[in-house]
Amino acid sequence: MAMTFCWMCPIVPELPEVETVARSIARLVGRRIVSAEFTCARVLRGNADQASADLAGRRIRGIERRGKFIVIKLDGGYSLVVHLGMTGKLLLTGTPARHTHAIFNLDRGVLRYEDPRQFGKIEVGFGLPARVEELGPEPLEVTLAEFGARLKRRKARIKSVLLDQHFIRGVGNIYADEALFRAGIHPLAIGARLRPERVKKLHAAVVEVLTQAIEKGGSSISDYVDAEGRRGFFQVEHRVYRRTGEPCVVCGAPIRRTLVAQRGTHFCVKCQKR
DNA sequence: ATCGGTACCTGCACGC
DNA sequence: TGCGTGCAGGTACCGA
Numbered sequence: 001m002a003m004t005f006c007w008m009c010p011i012v013p014e015l016p017e018v019e020t021v022a023r024s025i026a027r028l029v030g031r032r033i034v035s036a037e038f039t040c041a042r043v044l045r046g047n048a049d050q051a052s053a054d055l056a057g058r059r060i061r062g063i064e065r066r067g068k069f070i071v072i073k074l075d076g077g078y079s080l081v082v083h084l085g086m087t088g089k090l091l092l093t094g095t096p097a098r099h100t101h102a103i104f105n106l107d108r109g110v111l112r113y114e115d116p117r118q119f120g121k122i123e124v125g126f127g128l129p130a131r132v133e134e135l136g137p138e139p140l141e142v143t144l145a146e147f148g149a150r151l152k153r154r155k156a157r158i159k160s161v162l163l164d165q166h167f168i169r170g171v172g173n174i175y176a177d178e179a180l181f182r183a184g185i186h187p188l189a190i191g192a193r194l195r196p197e198r199v200k201k202l203h204a205a206v207v208e209v210l211t212q213a214i215e216k217g218g219s220s221i222s223d224y225v226d227a228e229g230r231r232g233f234f235q236v237e238h239r240v241y242r243r244t245g246e247p248c249v250v251c252g253a254p255i256r257r258t259l260v261a262q263r264g265t266h267f268c269v270k271c272q273k274r
Numbered sequence: 275a276t277c278g279g280t281a282c283c284t285g286c287a288c289g290c
Numbered sequence: 291t292g293c294g295t296g297c298a299g300g301t302a303c304c305g306a
Contacts, residue, residue, distance in 0.1 A: 085300050117283045119300050156277060173299060263299065
């Protein structure tokens with residue numbers, strides 16, 4: 001029997017998943033970081049000793065999400081920024097294992113960072129890193145007018161534009177495909193050439209798919225960081241993502257797969273027009 | 275400024 | 291059975 005979190009349906013952390021993780025560790029606000037250990041040079045940006053020194057003794061003042069980044073705000077204007085990459089997890093339970101790359105010892109409890117592929121990144125410093133400040137607007141906050149104005153400047157394929165975190169922050173490969181399908185837009189369409197009516201549809205589709213996904217994740221937030229971290233997380237039903245060859249849920253035509261920006265891209269030839 | 279392509283990394287599926 | 295190969299995709303970085 002297929003498992004809900006098998007290889008064929010991986011939970012890649014995009015905006016809704018990161019939001020779920022951020023909420024699941026919100027309870028840490030108010031606690032103090034006693035000490036921190038970093039054991040993977042690839043995952044930590046900067047010097048491990050410096051990062052540990054910067055963190056030691058600081059109290060957690062707030063936890064928020066910016067796109068796919070988790071920002072843990074600390075005393076004195078410092079911040080602990082975590083990006084989960086492809087396979088990163090923040091865990092409040094369990095014991096250090098092979099892929100544990102950071103351990104944050106709190107005045108009560110322990111927070112661990114685990115990441116088999118080491119695509120994730122942890123950054124400690126004063127204020128926010130430039131890469132976080134320079135992100136585009138939140139997709140759930142950006143107005144249709146700004147969304148349209150930004151899109152008008154983009155001559156790339158719409159799928160690439162959606163993946164660009166400078167355009168809007170938080171959309172990844174799965175939700176880009178799903179939003180384009182819901183908007184009836186072909187992934188190879190040129191961003192700037194989309195007519196206002198279609199831009200409006202796309203904006204609404206992005207909001208819809210992300211909102212639904214957050215709601216699904218939100219129903220099992222307390223479970224998320226348990227055990228393998230994925231149990232109980234129900235993804236939004238994919239209508240095109242990884243459904244190559246299967247019938248379109250609207251017209252029945254087989255879903256096609258191609259590459260855009262070196263990413264697997266799934267769409268319906270009949271329902272999605274350039 | 276923007277675009278497309280590539281590297282990084284591990285583990286799973288597949289074929290011989 | 292066991293091993294090599296291909297593939298998955300987040301961001302950073304490169305040249306154009």
